[in-house]
Amino acid sequence: MAPIAVGDVVPDGTISFFDENDQLQTVSVHSLAAGKKVILFGVPGAFTPTCSMKHVPGFIEKAEELKSKGVDEIICFSVNDPFVMKAWGKTYPENKHVKFVADGSGEYTHLLGLELDLKDKGLGVRSRRFALLLDNLKVTVANVESGGEFTVSSADDILKAL
DSSP: OOOOOTTOBOOOOEEEEEOTTSOEEEEEHHHHHTTSEEEEEEESOTTOHHIIIIIHHHHHHTHHHHHHTTOOEEEEEESSOHHHHHHHHTTOTTOSSEEEEEOTTSHHHHHHTOEEEOGGGTOOEEEOOEEEEEETTEEEEEEEOSTTOOSSOSHHHHHHHO
16 A cells, blocks of 8 residues: 555544543544644654654644644554553653544554554554644645654654645
């Protein structure tokens, strides 16, 4: 399957997260992103070094600036279960705007064409590192990393595109 690209409409699929009332929600991506400007950024794994120390903190630190440029939602996405994503999100007490969502079985990652095979590292099939900017479900920016790199999908890269 070809990776998602600029001009594509993001596929619909389900993701899970814990809401502000600590209730597990399973919703369609379209229900979260329709009619909005949304950043969907994906990471290979919760609690992993690059994801935890660079990728996620950048979006948390730049959230206000991103919002000031018209971004409605900032969503951190990973092939993990929602309990792991909830626990990971709680390690960032300063976070006010980044929603941590789970693609537990990797089905949505497959729909995006962004799988990363990390079986040799004992991690199974995960998501490639990426940052998508969606405008009413249409991909306007698709910054997708190769392998484990972190060179094009940062919050600063998305800010430059806005």
